[in-house]
Amino acid sequence: xSTTPTVLVVEDExxxxxxxxxxxxxxxxxxxxxxxxxxGVELFQKNDVDVILLDLMLPKMxxxxxxxSIRATSDVPIIVVSAKGEEIDAVVMLEMGADDYVTxxxxxxxxxxxxxxxxxxxxxxxSAAVEATQVFEVGPVRLEIETRRCFLRGxxxxxxxxxxxxxxxLIEHAGRVMTRDVLIEQVWGxxxxxxxxxxxxHIKRLRNLLETAPKDPLIITTVRGIGYRFETNAV
Numbered sequence: 001x002s003t004t005p006t007v008l009v010v011e012d013e014x015x016x017x018x019x020x021x022x023x024x025x026x027x028x029x030x031x032x033x034x035x036x037x038x039x040g041v042e043l044f045q046k047n048d049v050d051v052i053l054l055d056l057m058l059p060k061m062x063x064x065x066x067x068x069s070i071r072a073t074s075d076v077p078i079i080v081v082s083a084k085g086e087e088i089d090a091v092v093m094l095e096m097g098a099d100d101y102v103t104x105x106x107x108x109x110x111x112x113x114x115x116x117x118x119x120x121x122x123x124x125x126x127s128a129a130v131e132a133t134q135v136f137e138v139g140p141v142r143l144e145i146e147t148r149r150c151f152l153r154g155x156x157x158x159x160x161x162x163x164x165x166x167x168x169x170l171i172e173h174a175g176r177v178m179t180r181d182v183l184i185e186q187v188w189g190x191x192x193x194x195x196x197x198x199x200x201x202h203i204k205r206l207r208n209l210l211e212t213a214p215k216d217p218l219i220i221t222t223v224r225g226i227g228y229r230f231e232t233n234a235v
Contacts, residue, residue: 020053032047053111057082064092080100184198
């Protein structure tokens with residue numbers, strides 16, 4: 001991580017881009033501006049970027065495609081900043097690997113706080129040393145912590161970073177109800193600004209990967225009004 005964090009703003013509206021560039025510079029960030037999705041991917045590939053602020057509706061290459069392209073090679077924090085506030089867009093972007101979602105108009109102070117929050121979460125994750133090889137095996141699921149591998153009935157399942165962290169937390173406390181607040185705080189951090197839909201999206205993805213019938217889950221069950229539980233008797 002550089003001393004002066006670099007933020008890549010992928011935004012086709014010049015007024016928003018200019019305001020962000022000035023505001024973020026005052027907060028101590030170096031700002032790169034891409035005017036379309038294709039330029040955004042190219043600037044990311046050529047520069048050491050710490051955080052990406054990504055619009056959805058872009059010329060040449062949509063924000064969805066930009067996110068998909070970058071996530072194929074990097075886990076750099078991505079915050080979607082868009083005038084489109086429909087829930088489906090937020091869900092799709094989170095499923096594709098975005099870290100947060102902010103709708104226009106927004107307050108610069110809040111946006112800066114979110115940027116710093118995703119930076120802290122990334123720093124904490126990258127600096128956490130694995131003290132010893134740990135393996136958790138409950139029911140049909142096996143987690144190998146050091147190698148970050150997950151197996152379902154002997155077959156390897158590919159998980160994203162947050163999915164693995166969430167599943168690890170659930171399986172470490174198998175048989176116990178984990179509240180939504182605890183799950184969000186432990187996986188996304190106490191300073192997470194987003195809503196609880198982020199957790200729901202990740203639980204849904206885990207169920208789609210692990211459950212025989214995701215709509216009638218037997219491994220990760222819902223405790224209505226409280227949270228989720230990893231069942232110890234699942235087969």
